[in-house]
Amino acid sequence: MGYTIEKATEIADNIFEFWINAPHVTKNAQAGQFVVIRINDLGERIPLTISETDGSLVRIVFMAVGKTTTYLSTLKAGDEIRDIAGPLGHPSEMGSFGNCVVIGGGVGIACLPILARALKAAGNNVTGIIGARNESLLLLKDELATHCDELVVCTDDGSFGFHGFPADILKKKLGDGEKIDCVWIIGPGIMMKITSMATIPYKVRTYVSLNPIMVDGTGMCGSCRVTVGGETKFACVDGPEFDAHLVDWDELMARQRTYTDQERESLKLFRDHQCSCGGDHHE
Amino acid sequence: MSKRSGDERIADFKEVNEGISEQNAVLEALRCMDCVRPQCTKGCPVNIDIPAFIRAIAEEDFKGAAAIIKKDNMLPAICGRVCPQENQCEGLCVLGNKEKPVRIGALERFVADRERKAGTTLPEIMPPTGKRVAVVGSGPAGITAAAELARYGHSVTVFESLHEAGGVLTYGIPEFRLPKEIVKAEIQQILDMGVELKLNHIAGRTVSVEELLEFDAVFLGTGAGLPSFMGIEGENFNGVYSANEFLTRVNLMHANAFPEYDTPVMKGSRVAVVGGGNVAMDSARVSRRMGAEVYLIYRRREEDLPARDEEVRNAVEEGVEFLCCANPVKILGGPVVTGIECVRMEMCKPDESGRPCPVPLKGDDAVFTLDVDVVIEAIGQSPNPLLVSLIEGLERGRRGNVVVDGSGLTSVDRIYAGGDIATGAATVIEAMGTARKAAQSINEMLMKE
Numbered sequence: 169m170g171y172t173i174e175k176a177t178e179i180a181d182n183i184f185e186f187w188i189n190a191p192h193v194t195k196n197a198q199a200g201q202f203v204v205i206r207i208n209d210l211g212e213r214i215p216l217t218i219s220e221t222d223g224s225l226v227r228i229v230f231m232a233v234g235k236t237t238t239y240l241s242t243l244k245a246g247d248e249i250r251d252i253a254g255p256l257g258h259p260s261e262m263g264s265f266g267n268c269v270v271i272g273g274g275v276g277i278a279c280l281p282i283l284a285r286a287l288k289a290a291g292n293n294v295t296g297i298i299g300a301r302n303e304s305l306l307l308l309k310d311e312l313a314t315h316c317d318e319l320v321v322c323t324d325d326g327s328f329g330f331h332g333f334p335a336d337i338l339k340k341k342l343g344d345g346e347k348i349d350c351v352w353i354i355g356p357g358i359m360m361k362i363t364s365m366a367t368i369p370y371k372v373r374t375y376v377s378l379n380p381i382m383v384d385g386t387g388m389c390g391s392c393r394v395t396v397g398g399e400t401k402f403a404c405v406d407g408p409e410f411d412a413h414l415v416d417w418d419e420l421m422a423r424q425r426t427y428t429d430q431e432r433e434s435l436k437l438f439r440d441h442q443c444s445c446g447g448d449h450h451e
Numbered sequence: 452m453s454k455r456s457g458d459e460r461i462a463d464f465k466e467v468n469e470g471i472s473e474q475n476a477v478l479e480a481l482r483c484m485d486c487v488r489p490q491c492t493k494g495c496p497v498n499i500d501i502p503a504f505i506r507a508i509a510e511e512d513f514k515g516a517a518a519i520i521k522k523d524n525m526l527p528a529i530c531g532r533v534c535p536q537e538n539q540c541e542g543l544c545v546l547g548n549k550e551k552p553v554r555i556g557a558l559e560r561f562v563a564d565r566e567r568k569a570g571t572t573l574p575e576i577m578p579p580t581g582k583r584v585a586v587v588g589s590g591p592a593g594i595t596a597a598a599e600l601a602r603y604g605h606s607v608t609v610f611e612s613l614h615e616a617g618g619v620l621t622y623g624i625p626e627f628r629l630p631k632e633i634v635k636a637e638i639q640q641i642l643d644m645g646v647e648l649k650l651n652h653i654a655g656r657t658v659s660v661e662e663l664l665e666f667d668a669v670f671l672g673t674g675a676g677l678p679s680f681m682g683i684e685g686e687n688f689n690g691v692y693s694a695n696e697f698l699t700r701v702n703l704m705h706a707n708a709f710p711e712y713d714t715p716v717m718k719g720s721r722v723a724v725v726g727g728g729n730v731a732m733d734s735a736r737v738s739r740r741m742g743a744e745v746y747l748i749y750r751r752r753e754e755d756l757p758a759r760d761e762e763v764r765n766a767v768e769e770g771v772e773f774l775c776c777a778n779p780v781k782i783l784g785g786p787v788v789t790g791i792e793c794v795r796m797e798m799c800k801p802d803e804s805g806r807p808c809p810v811p812l813k814g815d816d817a818v819f820t821l822d823v824d825v826v827i828e829a830i831g832q833s834p835n836p837l838l839v840s841l842i843e844g845l846e847r848g849r850r851g852n853v854v855v856d857g858s859g860l861t862s863v864d865r866i867y868a869g870g871d872i873a874t875g876a877a878t879v880i881e882a883m884g885t886a887r888k889a890a891q892s893i894n895e896m897l898m899k900e
C-alpha cells in the first residue's frame with residue numbers, strides 16, 4: 169500500500185522530476201500549494217511544492233540535498249512511496265492583476281509552471297524570470313516559455329542567458345518604468361530576501377513562498393512558524409505565500425539551520441550504507 | 452499496580468505501569484459491593500455498567516466482562532490507562548469514604564488487555580442502511596463516532612490528515628503511558644467493523660467542504676491541535692518547541708531513535724518545560740528519557756498543578772525538578788537557546804473562580820535565569836481552525852470551538868461535532884462521550900428520513 173512513482177527523471181544536475189500517482193491530491197490541487205511526503209516507515213515528513221498536475225499525477229521537482237531527498241532520488245519509476253498528503257497550504261492569490269512577474273531561483277523554478285499557467289488563465293500578462301548558478305542547473309525553461317509572454321533566463325556565471333541574477337533584471341525593468349502590478353518570488357531564502365528588496369521602492373505587491381522546516385504541515389506543531397509583519401504565522405496553514413516586504417528573513421534562515429548537524433550525520437550514514445550495498449538502497 | 456522504578460524507567464520508553472495479575476483482579480473485583488444505586492457509573496462519561504463488569508470479573512468471566520464494557524466503550528485498554536479515574540468513577544465509588552475505592556481503572560485495563568491477547572470479538576452490526584457518513588479526524592472522538600455509526604449499519608468513511616490514525620493517542624501521549632501497539636489494535640477493531648479509513652486526507656483541502664456535504668451526515672472530530680505560545684521574547688529561537696511539535700517528533704516520528712528514523716529533534720542537555728498539565732508532564736518525562744536534566748516551570752503552587760496526581764508523582768520519581776510559582780518572561784540566546792529568564796510569582800487571594808491567581812513579585816531578586824538549551828511550551832492548545840474556518844455558517848465560540856447543541860448538532864444542518872473541537876481541550880473519555888452522543892443523534896436523524 170503506497171503511492172506509485174510513474175515517471176522519474178533527472179532534469180538538471182542533481183535535480184529530479186517525479187510524477188506520482190495521487191488522485192486524492194490532484195483533485196483539488198491549485199497553484200501555490202504543496203504536499204508532504206514520507207518515503208517509508210522510517211522516513212521523515214518533508215514538504216515539496218506541487219509543480220504541476222496531470223490527471224491523477226502530481227509532479228514534484230526536488231534537489232537531492234539531504235538524506236530524504238537523496239534517498240528519494242534513488243527511486244525509480246514503478247517504486248512506491250509510503251505517504252503523500254495534500255494539497256496543503258493556501259492556493260496563490262489569484263485574479264486579474266495586469267502585468268505579473270514570476271521569478272524562480274534554483275529549484276524554486278519548479279514552482280512556477282502551475283502558477284504561470286493559472287495567472288495566464290486568469291487573464292494576466294505574465295513575465296517569467298528564472299535564475300540558476302549555471303546552465304546545468306536550469307530547469308523547465310522550455311515548458312515555462314509556453315506559459316509566459318516573456319521569459320528571461322539568467323545564470324550567475326553567464327553560462328547561459330543573462331549573466332547575473334533575476335534581481336538585476338527585475339531592478340532594470342522597474343527602473344525603466346515598466347508597469348508591474350504583482351510579483352512572485354520563489355527560491356532559496358537569501359535569493360527571495362534580496363530580490364524582494366527591489367520592489368520595495370516601487371511598492372509593488374510581492375509574494376514569496378516560504379520554506380521553513382515543517383513536520384505535520386496542518387497547523388498542529390508550530391515548527392513552521394515565521395514572523396511576518398511582527399506577528400507569528402504558521403507557514404503551512406497561514407501561507408506558504410506571504411507579503412515579501414513583511415517577512416523576518418534572518419529568523420527564517422536561522423530556523424532552517426536548526427538540524428544542520430543531525431541532517432549531516434543522517435546523510436553520511438545513508439551514503440556509507442549506499443556504498444556498502446552498491447547503491448541499491450531499499451528497506 | 453506494579454510500577455518499575457524511576458531510574459529503570461528513564462532508560463527506555465517501555466510502559467511504566469505493569470497492570471495487575473488475574474488473581475489480584477479477581478480479589479479487587481470481590482471488594483465491590485455491587486451497590487443498588489451505584490455511584491461509580493454516574494462518574495463515567497460514557498456510563499459503563501461498572502458493577503456488572505466487575506461482577507463478571509469476580510465470577511472469572513473475563514470475556515463477559517469485556518463484552519459489557521464494549522457496549523459503551525470501544526477503547527477500554529486506552530481508557531484503562533489514561534482516564535483520570537480518580538476524579539471520575541473511582542472518585543465517586545462509595546468505598547472511597549471508608550477505605551480505598553475499587554480500582555476500576557486497573558480492572559478495565561486488565562479486562563481489555565486479556566481480551567486483546569485472547570482474541571477480540573466484534574460487536575453486533577445492524578443491517579446496512581445505505582446511508583453514508585463522513586467522520587473527520589481519527590482521534591478518540593472520531594473513532595468512537597465511527598464505531599457507533601458502523602454498529603447502526605451506516606457506511607462510514609474516516610478522513611485523517613496524518614499518516615497514522617489515533618489523534619493525540621498516537622502523536623501526543625507517549626509510549627510509556629500508552630503503548631502504540633494498543634492504540635493500533637483498538638483502532639483495528641473499528642476497521643474490522645467495516646469502517647473505511649483514509650489517511651493523508653486533509654478535510655478542507657484534500658476533501659473539500661462541498662465533497663463532505665455530499666455525505667448524508669458529517670461528524671467533526673478534528674480536536675484541539677493548535678498550540679499556544681506565550682508570546683515572550685526569543686520564542687522563535689532554535690530549540691524552542693511547542694509540546695505538540697516535540698511530542699509529535701518523538702511519538703509519531705520516533706525522533707528518539709534518530710538516526711535509525713530520519714526525523715531529528717533537539718534533545719537538549721538541560722530542558723525547561725513550561726506548564727503544569729498532563730501535556731507538560733509528558734514533555735518533561737520524554738525529555739528525561741532522552742537524557743536531559745529537566746526543569747518544570749509552573750506559575751502557580753504545587754498543589755494547583757492541573758496534571759493527574761499520579762503523573763506528577765511519576766515525573767518526580769523520574770527526576771524532573773519542579774519550579775512552582777515561577778513564570779518565564781524571556782528566552783535568552785539567539786539564534787540558539789542558551790537560557791530562560793523567569794520571575795517568581797506569589798499567589799493572591801482566590802478570584803471569583805475560587806482559584807488564587809499568580810502575580811509576579813517585584814524587585815531584582817524576583818528574577819532568576821536558568822541555563823537551558825531547549826524550551827518546551829506546554830501551555831495549552833485551542834481547536835484546530837483549518838477545516839472549521841472553511842465551513843460557511845458554522846457557529847464558533849469565543850475560544851474558536853465549534854458550538855453544538857445537546858445532541859451534538861452544529862449550526863449547520865447535518866454537521867455534528869464532538870471531542871476537543873467542540874469542548875476545547877478536555878479528556879479522552881469526554882471526547883468519546885460527546886462523540887457517542889452525536890453519533891446517536893446522527894442515527895436518529897438518518898433513520899427518520
Ligand SMILES: Cc1cc2nc3c(=O)[nH]c(=O)nc-3n(C[C@H](O)[C@H](O)[C@H](O)COP(=O)(O)OP(=O)(O)OC[C@H]3O[C@@H](n4cnc5c(N)ncnc54)[C@H](O)[C@@H]3O)c2cc1C
Nearest residue numbers: 214215216217229230231234235236237379380381424431
Ligand atoms: C512549503 C515548502 C515547499 C517546498 N518545496 C520544495 C520543492 O519543490 N523542491 C525542493 O527541492 N525543496 C522544497 N522544499 C524544501 C524541502 O522540503 C527540503 O529541502 C527538504 O526537507 C530537505 O530534506 P532532506 O532530508 O533531503 O534534507 P535535510 O537534510 O533536511 O536538509 C539539507 C539541507 O537543506 C536545508 N533545508 C532543510 N529544510 C529546508 C527547507 N525547508 N528550506 C530550505 N532549506 C532547507 C538544511 O538546512 C540543510 O542544510 C520546500 C519546503 C517547504 C516548506
Ligand SMILES: Cc1cc2nc3c(=O)[nH]c(=O)nc-3n(C[C@H](O)[C@H](O)[C@H](O)COP(=O)(O)OP(=O)(O)OC[C@H]3O[C@@H](n4cnc5c(N)ncnc54)[C@H](O)[C@@H]3O)c2cc1C
Nearest residue numbers: 588590591592612618619654673674870871877878879882
Ligand atoms: C500530550 C497530551 C497528553 C494527554 N493526556 C491525557 C490523559 O492522560 N488522559 C486524558 O483523558 N486525556 C489526555 N489528553 C487529552 C486527550 O488526548 C484529548 O482530549 C483527546 O485526544 C481529544 O480527542 P479528539 O478526538 O477530540 O481529538 P484529537 O485526539 O486531537 O484527534 C483529532 C484528529 O483529527 C485530525 N484532524 C484535524 N484536522 C483535520 C482535518 N482537517 N482533516 C482530517 N483530519 C484532521 C488530527 O490529525 C487528529 O488525528 C492529553 C492530550 C495531550 C496533547
Ligand code: SF4
Nearest residue numbers: 483484486491544545
Ligand atoms: S460505587 Fe464502588 S462499590 Fe459501588 S458498585 Fe461502583 S465500584 Fe462497586
Ligand code: FES
Nearest residue numbers: 385387389390404
Ligand atoms: S508544520 Fe506543523 S504547524 Fe506548520
